[in-house]
Amino acid sequence: MRVAAISIFPEMFRAITDYGVSGRAVSEGHLVLDCINPRTFTHDRHRTVDDRPYGGGPGMVMKAEPLEAAIDEAVERVGGEAKVICLSPQGRVLDQAMVESLAEEPGLVLLSGRYEGIDERVLESWVDEEISIGDYVLSGGELAAMVLVDAVVRQIPGVLGHSQSAVEDSFADGLLDCPHYTRPEAHRGSRVPEVLLGGDHERIRRWRLKQSLQRTLIRRPELLQERELTAEEQRLLAEIENERPD
Numbered sequence: 001m002r003v004a005a006i007s008i009f010p011e012m013f014r015a016i017t018d019y020g021v022s023g024r025a026v027s028e029g030h031l032v033l034d035c036i037n038p039r040t041f042t043h044d045r046h047r048t049v050d051d052r053p054y055g056g057g058p059g060m061v062m063k064a065e066p067l068e069a070a071i072d073e074a075v076e077r078v079g080g081e082a083k084v085i086c087l088s089p090q091g092r093v094l095d096q097a098m099v100e101s102l103a104e105e106p107g108l109v110l111l112s113g114r115y116e117g118i119d120e121r122v123l124e125s126w127v128d129e130e131i132s133i134g135d136y137v138l139s140g141g142e143l144a145a146m147v148l149v150d151a152v153v154r155q156i157p158g159v160l161g162h163s164q165s166a167v168e169d170s171f172a173d174g175l176l177d178c179p180h181y182t183r184p185e186a187h188r189g190s191r192v193p194e195v196l197l198g199g200d201h202e203r204i205r206r207w208r209l210k211q212s213l214q215r216t217l218i219r220r221p222e223l224l225q226e227r228e229l230t231a232e233e234q235r236l237l238a239e240i241e242n243e244r245p246d
Protein backbone atom coordinates (compact mmCIF):
# COMPACT_ATOMS: atom_id res chain seq x y z
CA MET A 1 0.00 0.00 0.00
CA ARG A 2 1.24 3.49 -0.88
CA VAL A 3 0.51 6.31 1.57
CA ALA A 4 1.55 9.95 1.41
CA ALA A 5 1.27 11.92 4.65
CA ILE A 6 1.09 15.70 4.40
CA SER A 7 2.34 17.44 7.56
CA ILE A 8 4.54 20.31 8.72
CA PHE A 9 6.04 17.79 11.20
CA PRO A 10 7.06 14.88 8.92
CA GLU A 11 9.51 13.52 11.51
CA MET A 12 6.55 12.53 13.71
CA PHE A 13 5.82 9.68 11.32
CA ARG A 14 9.00 7.91 12.45
CA ALA A 15 6.73 6.58 15.19
CA ILE A 16 5.15 4.21 12.66
CA THR A 17 7.96 3.81 10.10
CA ASP A 18 10.66 2.88 12.64
CA TYR A 19 8.87 0.56 15.10
CA GLY A 20 6.84 -2.60 15.43
CA VAL A 21 4.38 -4.09 12.98
CA SER A 22 4.12 -0.93 10.86
CA GLY A 23 7.92 -0.53 10.87
CA ARG A 24 8.31 -4.10 9.61
CA ALA A 25 5.61 -3.48 6.99
CA VAL A 26 7.74 -0.60 5.70
CA SER A 27 11.02 -2.54 5.71
CA GLU A 28 9.34 -5.51 4.00
CA GLY A 29 7.78 -3.27 1.38
CA HIS A 30 4.12 -3.88 2.28
CA LEU A 31 3.80 -0.18 3.11
CA VAL A 32 5.44 2.75 1.33
CA LEU A 33 5.03 5.97 3.33
CA ASP A 34 6.07 9.29 1.83
CA CYS A 35 5.98 12.41 4.02
CA ILE A 36 5.38 15.72 2.29
CA ASN A 37 5.82 19.06 4.04
CA PRO A 38 3.64 21.94 2.80
CA ARG A 39 6.49 24.33 3.71
CA THR A 40 8.34 22.92 0.69
CA PHE A 41 5.76 24.68 -1.48
CA THR A 42 6.02 28.15 0.08
CA HIS A 43 7.83 30.99 -1.66
CA ASP A 44 8.06 33.72 0.96
CA ARG A 45 11.04 34.31 3.24
CA HIS A 46 9.21 32.99 6.31
CA ARG A 47 7.88 29.92 4.49
CA THR A 48 4.40 30.81 5.67
CA VAL A 49 1.85 27.97 5.83
CA ASP A 50 -0.72 29.63 8.09
CA ASP A 51 -2.46 32.97 8.45
CA ARG A 52 -5.03 34.78 10.57
CA PRO A 53 -8.68 33.72 10.23
CA TYR A 54 -11.11 35.91 8.28
CA GLY A 55 -13.86 36.96 10.64
CA GLY A 56 -11.37 37.19 13.51
CA GLY A 57 -11.16 34.78 16.42
CA PRO A 58 -8.28 32.92 18.07
CA GLY A 59 -5.52 30.95 16.41
CA MET A 60 -4.42 30.54 12.82
CA VAL A 61 -5.71 28.73 9.75
CA MET A 62 -3.61 26.67 7.33
CA LYS A 63 -3.31 28.44 3.97
CA ALA A 64 -4.80 26.74 0.90
CA GLU A 65 -1.98 27.22 -1.61
CA PRO A 66 0.87 25.30 0.12
CA LEU A 67 -1.55 22.50 1.07
CA GLU A 68 -2.92 22.17 -2.45
CA ALA A 69 0.59 22.00 -3.91
CA ALA A 70 1.45 19.35 -1.31
CA ILE A 71 -1.70 17.35 -2.15
CA ASP A 72 -0.82 17.53 -5.85
CA GLU A 73 2.65 16.14 -5.14
CA ALA A 74 1.24 13.52 -2.76
CA VAL A 75 -1.29 12.18 -5.29
CA GLU A 76 1.52 11.84 -7.81
CA ARG A 77 3.74 10.05 -5.25
CA VAL A 78 1.08 7.42 -4.53
CA GLY A 79 0.67 6.77 -8.22
CA GLY A 80 -2.17 9.03 -9.30
CA GLU A 81 -5.03 6.89 -7.95
CA ALA A 82 -5.56 8.13 -4.40
CA LYS A 83 -8.25 8.81 -1.83
CA VAL A 84 -7.48 12.14 -0.17
CA ILE A 85 -8.39 12.06 3.52
CA CYS A 86 -8.22 14.90 6.05
CA LEU A 87 -7.96 13.88 9.71
CA SER A 88 -10.16 16.20 11.75
CA PRO A 89 -12.72 16.22 14.55
CA GLN A 90 -15.33 17.04 11.89
CA GLY A 91 -14.85 13.68 10.19
CA ARG A 92 -16.69 10.37 10.29
CA VAL A 93 -15.43 8.42 13.30
CA LEU A 94 -13.06 5.61 12.25
CA ASP A 95 -14.18 2.04 12.97
CA GLN A 96 -12.95 -1.42 11.94
CA ALA A 97 -15.28 -1.57 8.92
CA MET A 98 -13.80 1.69 7.59
CA VAL A 99 -10.27 0.37 8.30
CA GLU A 100 -10.96 -2.77 6.24
CA SER A 101 -12.39 -0.68 3.41
CA LEU A 102 -9.43 1.73 3.43
CA ALA A 103 -7.06 -1.25 3.22
CA GLU A 104 -8.52 -1.98 -0.23
CA GLU A 105 -7.56 1.46 -1.58
CA PRO A 106 -4.58 1.52 -4.00
CA GLY A 107 -3.25 4.74 -2.44
CA LEU A 108 -4.06 7.08 0.42
CA VAL A 109 -3.16 10.74 0.92
CA LEU A 110 -3.50 11.74 4.57
CA LEU A 111 -3.73 15.43 5.33
CA SER A 112 -2.78 16.36 8.89
CA GLY A 113 -3.84 19.85 9.84
CA ARG A 114 -2.41 21.96 12.65
CA TYR A 115 -3.53 25.22 14.22
CA GLU A 116 -7.30 25.84 14.21
CA GLY A 117 -7.73 23.95 10.97
CA ILE A 118 -7.56 24.16 7.23
CA ASP A 119 -8.93 26.73 4.76
CA GLU A 120 -12.36 25.32 3.83
CA ARG A 121 -11.67 25.69 0.11
CA VAL A 122 -9.07 22.89 0.38
CA LEU A 123 -11.63 20.58 1.98
CA GLU A 124 -14.26 21.48 -0.64
CA SER A 125 -12.08 21.02 -3.71
CA TRP A 126 -9.40 18.44 -2.83
CA VAL A 127 -10.43 16.28 0.11
CA ASP A 128 -12.54 13.20 -0.59
CA GLU A 129 -13.32 12.37 3.02
CA GLU A 130 -12.77 13.72 6.53
CA ILE A 131 -12.10 11.06 9.16
CA SER A 132 -11.90 11.45 12.94
CA ILE A 133 -10.33 8.93 15.31
CA GLY A 134 -12.68 9.97 18.10
CA ASP A 135 -14.58 12.87 19.62
CA TYR A 136 -11.72 14.90 21.04
CA VAL A 137 -9.44 17.67 19.79
CA LEU A 138 -5.73 17.01 19.21
CA SER A 139 -2.98 19.57 18.55
CA GLY A 140 -2.65 18.21 15.04
CA GLY A 141 -3.86 15.50 12.70
CA GLU A 142 -0.55 13.59 12.67
CA LEU A 143 -1.31 11.21 15.56
CA ALA A 144 -4.73 10.53 14.04
CA ALA A 145 -3.10 9.81 10.66
CA MET A 146 -0.67 7.39 12.34
CA VAL A 147 -3.50 5.61 14.14
CA LEU A 148 -5.27 5.16 10.81
CA VAL A 149 -2.13 3.86 9.06
CA ASP A 150 -1.37 1.42 11.90
CA ALA A 151 -4.88 -0.02 11.85
CA VAL A 152 -4.96 -0.24 8.03
CA VAL A 153 -1.49 -1.77 7.62
CA ARG A 154 -2.51 -4.69 9.89
CA GLN A 155 -5.07 -5.65 7.26
CA ILE A 156 -2.47 -6.06 4.50
CA PRO A 157 -1.84 -9.77 3.78
CA GLY A 158 1.63 -10.78 4.93
CA VAL A 159 2.04 -7.98 7.45
CA LEU A 160 0.91 -9.99 10.47
CA GLY A 161 2.51 -13.39 10.83
CA HIS A 162 0.22 -16.41 11.31
CA SER A 163 0.68 -16.03 15.06
CA GLN A 164 -1.03 -12.62 15.10
CA SER A 165 -3.70 -13.02 12.44
CA ALA A 166 -5.80 -9.87 12.03
CA VAL A 167 -8.85 -12.10 11.73
CA GLU A 168 -8.48 -12.98 15.43
CA ASP A 169 -8.26 -9.29 16.38
CA SER A 170 -11.03 -8.15 18.62
CA PHE A 171 -13.37 -5.89 16.60
CA ALA A 172 -12.45 -8.00 13.59
CA ASP A 173 -15.53 -10.08 14.44
CA GLY A 174 -17.36 -7.17 16.05
CA LEU A 175 -16.79 -8.28 19.65
CA LEU A 176 -14.43 -7.10 22.37
CA ASP A 177 -11.41 -9.32 22.99
CA CYS A 178 -11.38 -12.09 25.60
CA PRO A 179 -8.98 -12.01 28.59
CA HIS A 180 -5.38 -13.16 27.94
CA TYR A 181 -2.94 -14.83 30.36
CA THR A 182 0.66 -15.99 30.28
CA ARG A 183 3.13 -17.51 32.78
CA PRO A 184 3.22 -17.82 35.75
CA GLU A 185 0.03 -19.80 36.46
CA ALA A 186 -0.28 -18.12 39.87
CA HIS A 187 0.59 -14.45 40.15
CA ARG A 188 0.17 -12.71 43.49
CA GLY A 189 -2.38 -15.35 44.47
CA SER A 190 -4.44 -14.94 41.31
CA ARG A 191 -4.63 -18.06 39.15
CA VAL A 192 -5.08 -18.55 35.40
CA PRO A 193 -8.58 -19.98 34.62
CA GLU A 194 -8.32 -23.79 34.69
CA VAL A 195 -9.91 -24.18 31.24
CA LEU A 196 -6.86 -22.51 29.64
CA LEU A 197 -4.39 -24.84 31.34
CA GLY A 198 -5.86 -27.99 29.78
CA GLY A 199 -5.50 -28.87 26.15
CA ASP A 200 -9.19 -29.04 25.27
CA HIS A 201 -9.07 -26.58 22.34
CA GLU A 202 -12.77 -26.73 21.60
CA ARG A 203 -13.59 -25.99 25.26
CA ILE A 204 -11.02 -23.13 25.21
CA ARG A 205 -12.51 -21.70 22.00
CA ARG A 206 -16.00 -21.74 23.53
CA TRP A 207 -14.76 -20.19 26.80
CA ARG A 208 -13.00 -17.39 24.92
CA LEU A 209 -16.06 -16.69 22.76
CA LYS A 210 -18.28 -16.57 25.88
CA GLN A 211 -15.83 -14.19 27.56
CA SER A 212 -15.86 -11.90 24.50
CA LEU A 213 -19.66 -11.90 24.42
CA GLN A 214 -19.87 -11.21 28.16
CA ARG A 215 -17.40 -8.32 27.96
CA THR A 216 -19.15 -6.85 24.96
CA LEU A 217 -22.56 -7.16 26.65
CA ILE A 218 -21.29 -5.42 29.78
CA ARG A 219 -18.94 -2.80 28.32
CA ARG A 220 -20.27 -2.06 24.82
CA PRO A 221 -23.82 -3.50 24.54
CA GLU A 222 -24.52 -1.35 21.48
CA LEU A 223 -22.01 -3.42 19.49
CA LEU A 224 -24.29 -6.43 19.91
CA GLN A 225 -27.18 -4.53 18.31
CA GLU A 226 -25.32 -4.22 15.02
CA ARG A 227 -24.13 -7.80 14.90
CA GLU A 228 -25.61 -10.99 13.50
CA LEU A 229 -25.28 -13.62 16.25
CA THR A 230 -24.57 -17.26 15.36
CA ALA A 231 -26.72 -19.94 17.01
CA GLU A 232 -23.83 -20.77 19.31
CA GLU A 233 -23.40 -17.09 20.28
CA GLN A 234 -27.11 -16.80 21.03
CA ARG A 235 -26.85 -19.90 23.26
CA LEU A 236 -23.82 -18.50 25.07
CA LEU A 237 -25.53 -15.13 25.57
CA ALA A 238 -28.54 -16.93 27.07
CA GLU A 239 -26.17 -18.74 29.47
CA ILE A 240 -24.62 -15.38 30.38
CA GLU A 241 -28.01 -13.78 31.00
CA ASN A 242 -28.97 -16.71 33.25
CA GLU A 243 -25.71 -16.43 35.21
CA ARG A 244 -26.00 -12.67 35.69
CA PRO A 245 -26.59 -11.61 39.33
CA ASP A 246 -30.10 -10.15 39.63
Ligand SMILES: NC(=O)c1ccc(NCc2cccc(O)c2)nc1
Pocket (backbone or CB within 6 Å): 086, 087, 088, 089, 112, 113, 114, 115, 116, 117, 118, 131, 132, 133, 134, 135, 136, 137, 138, 139, 140, 141, 144
Ligand atom coordinates in the same frame (compact mmCIF):
# COMPACT_ATOMS: atom_id res chain seq x y z
N1 LIG B 1 -10.27 13.42 16.54
C1 LIG B 1 -9.42 13.54 15.50
O1 LIG B 1 -9.27 12.63 14.67
C2 LIG B 1 -8.63 14.83 15.37
C3 LIG B 1 -7.97 15.15 14.19
C4 LIG B 1 -7.24 16.34 14.10
C5 LIG B 1 -7.20 17.17 15.21
N2 LIG B 1 -6.53 18.35 15.21
C6 LIG B 1 -6.04 18.97 14.01
C7 LIG B 1 -7.17 19.63 13.30
C8 LIG B 1 -8.12 20.35 13.99
C9 LIG B 1 -9.15 20.95 13.26
C10 LIG B 1 -9.28 20.81 11.92
C11 LIG B 1 -8.33 20.07 11.24
O2 LIG B 1 -8.42 19.93 9.92
C12 LIG B 1 -7.28 19.46 11.95
N3 LIG B 1 -7.85 16.83 16.36
C13 LIG B 1 -8.56 15.68 16.44
